[in-house]
Amino acid sequence: MAENKSIPKTMWEPIAHEERNKEKISRPSVTYWQDAWRRLKQNKLSMLGLIMIAILFTLAIFGPMIANHTYSDQDLNLTNIPPRFEIYKIDKDTFVHVRRDYTLIQVSEDGEILGKVEETEDNIFQRYRAYKIEGKDIKLDYSLAAKNKDKPNAKKFMLLSDGEELIPYKKVFNKTYWFGTDALGRDLFIRVLYGARISLTVAIVAALVNFFIGVLYGGISGYMGGKVDNVMMRIVDIVSTVPLMLYVIMLMVVMGAGLKTIIIALGLTYWVRMARIVRGQVLSLKEQEYVLAAKTLGASTWRILIRHLIPNAMGPIIVALTMQIPSAIFTESFLSFIGLGVSAPMASWGTLASDALGGLRTYAYQLFFPSIAICITMLAFNFLGDGLRDALDPRLRK
Amino acid sequence: MNKVNNNVLLEVKNLKKYFPVRKGFFGGETQYVKAVDDITFHINKGETFGLVGESGCGKSTTGRTIIRLYDVTDGEVIFDGAELGKMRESELKPFRKRIQMIFQDPYASLNTRMTVGDIIGEPIDIHNLATGKKRQEIIYDLLERVGLNKEHANRYPHEFSGGQRQRIGIARALAVEPDFIICDEPISALDVSIQAQVVNMLEDLQKEMGLTYLFIAHDLSMVKHISDRIGVMYLGKMAEIATSDELYTKPLHPYTQALLSAIPIPDPEVTRAKQREVLEGDVPSPLNPPSGCRFRTRCKYAMAKCAEVEPKLKDVGGGHMVACHLMDK
Amino acid sequence: MAEKLLDVKNLKTSFYTHVGEVQAVRGVSFSLNKGEALGIVGESGSGKSVTSMSIMKLLQFPGKIKDGEILFKGEDLVKKSEKHMMSIRGNEIAMIFQDPMTSLNPVYTVGDQIMEAIIRHQGLSKQKAKKKAIEMLKLVGIPSPEKRVDNYPHEFSGGMRQRAMIAIALSCQPDLLIADEPTTALDVTIQAQILELMKDLKEKINTSIILITHDLGVVADVCSRIIVMYGGLVMEEGTAEEIFYDPKHPYTMGLLKSIPRLDLGQKKRLVPIEGSPPDLLKPPKGCPFAARCPYAMRICVEERPPYFYVNEGHRSMCWLLHEDAPDVKVETGVKRGIA
Structure with a gap:
């Protein structure tokens, strides 16, 4: 039997009806987007991706503005300087770096480039160059290079100061040109940043064009259904059978190579995927009861599309968009790499990589930086896309 | 006894709705699911007509065809003297205000990206009934009418x-002040204690606003409770139409009898004492329905005639209509 | 007294979501004897399915058994390892789910799926298992089981x-067989077939059954x-007769009053239970039903009532049964039907 503790009499009074029967909601109001953002925040990788993308955009927009030289400034005296190099101590405050073509560059102890040193003698028969620095006779003997041609790790030159051989003092980072310079003495760092601008512009423009064309086209096709859908989708099939490369080449013939051509080519072909995704979404959503309800209310097709179908298909659309951006970036880089994209002196990551190919064995860093930039961007967008896919998935919503 | 009745609001005559299943790419053979195959009934002003049957019998398709969510394959839908079946969407618009629908799934029938206020306000916007403050007032009024309050207008459906969601759906249907509401299984997704709330609300609204209902459900006990007359459907055909009391006390079609017998009664003694008549087998595919009477494959009284001749829906007295050869004797 | 097969003691299961702890099951105790059929009735969100999933230890993330014991044949399942549970599931405790469309794997034949369990738990050879599978199909009333055993689920x-x-x-x-809303997704005539089958099998093979449903007619x-x-x-527990003819809890009465009775001729207005179920993210301090109860008193809101025993086996969590409680005229809504 139940416990028999005494209960005060007032407790047995009935409580008023109004006091109890309230249709109140105790939970705070959370919209779909707030909920998605919360879930995205939990995903560390996609937040990393988002941060990287933010950094990339800031650098691409503001980097070239604050730099003291532009992407096209050349300095033929300072070509092919790597981002990290060995220096030799000549004197108390005098340091030099021996470039791969056996010429001397004067640098400071912490890696600032001070300028090219003019040689006093260039003896190409005995393979040495002579310099006079701070009153010292410097002789750069590169005759070993010919002897050790087939041995990659063997010593290629000797640096003699007043007849005495110098040993490397230390390795320093290039303070003037962080990523080094290219074959024309242009600052690689600025060029990579500038490349980011080009790549991101292409990506954003292409993505936006796709968004509007693809969403509308797919939305109309899916909602109309039947014959309209059939015809519209066959057009999509035809568009997607022609390879992108062909579009670019044809457009190049008409408009010439350049940024515009690539953007138009991407815009012409990339919406196809978006259209298919949106169509699929709309096909399944249009049988939902809220769409039927809108129809029975007499809502127009346009209203149903804009107010009901597209907002509810927004999740997959955004995911597709974030996945399309890296794909567009990659395509642009690829086209530029094979010479169908932006042309000199403009620099996209693809052209930078392409330019670096010639000197790949000696100046590998020139390929390294644009490639790394492409990789990081692709990864960042893919991380974000994956996170968004999880965050926006209605099945995961509780 | 087919008296001409001025009181009829909706008349459905020989309604057919076929869905093509496989359209051959090069014009090959097309098969049809005969979801609704030649049904006739009418609904009087102010009454509730119940439509029952198992899944796939075509009861929901009937409702959706009447409100023209689907195009009519054949037959007529006469609402208040106007033939809706062949109207174009633009011609239908005035009727969209007079006929409304309440849906089954309270989770799917509200757009989750819109606030409750906007959901209820949508019909007002579509038909340009009011704007600004007036619109707001109508929305608040509707919310209160279905037992919710003003504060709920700014919330999203998933918070209900x-x-509560089903009541929001009712408020949306009421916003255009309709005459006729098609209730498509409005309570089957709800909990038992909530079902009664919604049913009572529908009954009250009917009295207050003089509404006419077509109440579609598979739960015969609830349909019997709310309806004045009931139609029983099986595989796209109307098997029996009768007043709700008569249908229960004097079911004539073997299918109706089996359906009634199958319902478990919440009373241990009654339900255990009851000799349940269990229908064998499953409902045949509507793609390839049996010849003659569609119920004959599961009917214990099936005769040779049932396979050959399709029974017609006949009045056996007092508006009680049955489609069964057993009635011929 | 009959032998106890399952004894659930003070089971508490919670879901740890981002908004906080949702206390789905808040201290449920009941026991089940060998060969008995127990019905758990409740609405969505009442915790009935979570209780059964806790017994099977099949809770989905972020669900967790917080407290309590589940004694099955005297052993506490809560403490058992996942590996041990795998040998119990399907073998000693089996479960049937609501949706027969998704609970069979479409890429294997029905026979394969029956045989899988037999081979796994009983170590029979393939031929013997197939024979057993055909026997089982015959037992559940599937015509020509020899052919049907090789069918894929979509052919059913x-x-x-x-x-x-x-x-x-x-x-x-x-x-033990746990059936979680086994007939909810089925049509009435098919539901009748399955219920007849279950009653029939209960006699034949003497398995204990927990039947979870929202349909009072089914239980x-x-x-x-x-x-x-x-x-x-648990609001109330009792024999079927006690629950239907002598309910002691206002919620049980409310449920009985809110369903229309097909067999009783009267056409009366339904009596709904007003309001909505409690949000278990912030469960009420007192009786969970207080907010919707027509007889609610101050104490109902303040303190959760203990169980009051009407007799051994019939208990109800309601203050109205306290000896000091005022004598409220309670309308049970019960009408005994005429058989």
Whole structure:
């Protein structure tokens, strides 16, 4: 039997009806987007991706503005300087770096480039160059290079100061040109940043064009259904059978190579995927009861599309968009790499990589930086896309 | 006894709705699912007509065809003297105000990206009934009418319970002040204690606003409770139409009898004492229905005639209509 | 006294979501004897399905058993390892789910799926297992089982799939069968078939059954003892007769009053239970039903009532049964039907 503790009499009074029967909601109001953002925040990788993308955009927009030289400034005296190099101590405050073509560059102890040193003698028969620095006779003997041609790790030159051989003092980072310079003495760092601008512009423009064309086209096709859908989708099939490369080449013939051509080519072909995704979404959503309800209310097709179908298909659309951006970036880089994209002196990551190919064995860093930039961007967008896919998935919503 | 009745609001005559299943790419053979195959009934002003049957019998398709969510394959839908079946969407618009629908799934029938206020306000916007403050007032009024309050207008559907959502759906249907509401299984997704709330609300609204209902459900006990007359459907055909009391006390079609017998009664003694008549087998595919009477494959009284001749829906007295050869004797 | 098969003691299960702890089951105790059919009735969110998933230890993330014991044949399942549970699931405790469309794997034949459990738990050879599978299909009333055993699930209708599910569940002669809304997704005539089958099998193979449902008609038909759950707690427990003819809890009465009775001729207005179920993220301090109860008193809001025993086996969590409680005229809404 139940416990028999005494209960005060007032407790047995009935409580008023109004006091109890309230249709109140105790939970705070959370919209779909707030909920998605919360879930995205939990995903560390996609937040990393988002941060990287933010950094990339800031650098691409503001980097070239604050730099003291532009992407096209050349300095033929300072070509092919790597981002990290060995220096030799000549004197108390005098340091030099021996470039791969056996010429001397004067640098400071912490890696600032001070300028090219003019040689006093260039003896190409005995393979040495002579310099006079701070009153010292410097002789750069590169005759070993010919002897050790087939041995990659063997010593290629000797640096003699007043007849005495110098040993490397230390390795320093290039303070003037962080990523080094290219074959024309242009600052690689600025060029990579500038490349980011080009790549991101292409990506954003292409993505936006796709968004509007693809969403509308797919939305109309899916909602109309039947014959309209059939015809519209066959057009999509035809568009997607022609390879992108062909579009670019044809457009190049008409408009010439350049940024515009690539953007138009991407815009012409990339919406196809978006259209298919949106169509699929709309096909399944249009049988939902809220769409039927809108129809029975007499809502127009346009209203149903804009107010009901597209907002509810927004999740997959955004995911597709974030996945399309890296794909567009990659395509642009690829086209530029094979010479169908932006042309000199403009620099996209693809052209930078392409330019670096010639000197790949000696100046590998020139390929390294644009490639790394492409990789990081692709990864960042893919991380974000994956996170968004999880965050926006209605099945995961509780 | 087919008296001409001025009181009829909706008349459905020989309604057919076929869905093509496989359209051959090069014009090959097309098969049809005969979801609704030649049904006739009418609904009087102010009454509730119940439509029952198992899944796939075509009861929901009937409702959706009447409100023209689907195009009519054949037959007529006469609402208040106007033939809706062949109207174009633009011609239908005035009727969209007079006929409304309440849906089954309270989770799917509200757009989750819109606030409750906007959901209820949508019909007002579509038909340009009011704007600004007036619109707001109508929305608040509707919310209160279905037992919710003003503060709920700014909330999103997912914050409500199933019963509350269903009431929001009712408020949306009421916004255009309709004459006729098609209730498509409005309570089958709700909990038992909530079902009664919604049913009572529908009954009250009917009295207050003089509404006419077509109440579609598979739960015969609830349909019997709310309806004045009931139609029983099986595989796209109307098997029996009768007043709700008569249908229960004097079911004539073997299918109706089996359906009634199959319902478990919440009373241990009654339900255990009851000799349940269990229908063998499953409902045949509507793609390839049996010849003659569609119920004959599961009917214990099936005769040779049933396979050959399709029984017609006949009045056996007092508006009680049955489609069965057993009635011929 | 009959032998106890399952004894659930003060089970508490919570879901740890981002908004906080949702206390789905808040201290549920009940026991089940060998060969008994127990019905758990409740609405969505009452905790009835979470209780059964806790017994099977099949809770989905972020669900966790917080407290309590689940003694099955005297051993506490809460402490058992996942590996141990795998040998119990399907073998000693089997489960049937609501949706027969998704609970069978479409890429294997029905026979394969029945045989899987048999081979795994009983170590029979393939031929013997197949023979057993055919036997099981025959037992659950599937015509020409020799042919049907090689069919894929999509060749079965909804009712037949649920029969196949029952065949899988019973293939290892489990001591306990948990059926979670086994007929909810089925049509009335098919539901009747499945219920007849379950009653029939109960006699034939003497398995204990826990039948979870929201349909009072279904439990009235199959179960001898009934638990009524609400807000993660057992509101009332008793024999079917006690629950239907002598309900002591206002929630049970409310449920009985809110369903129309097909067999009683009267056409009366339904009596709904006003309001909505409690949000178990912030469960009420007192009785979970207080907010919707027509007889609620101050104490109901302040303190959760203990169980009051009407007799051994019939208990109710309601202050109205306290000896100091005022004598409220309670309308039970019960009308005994005429058989």
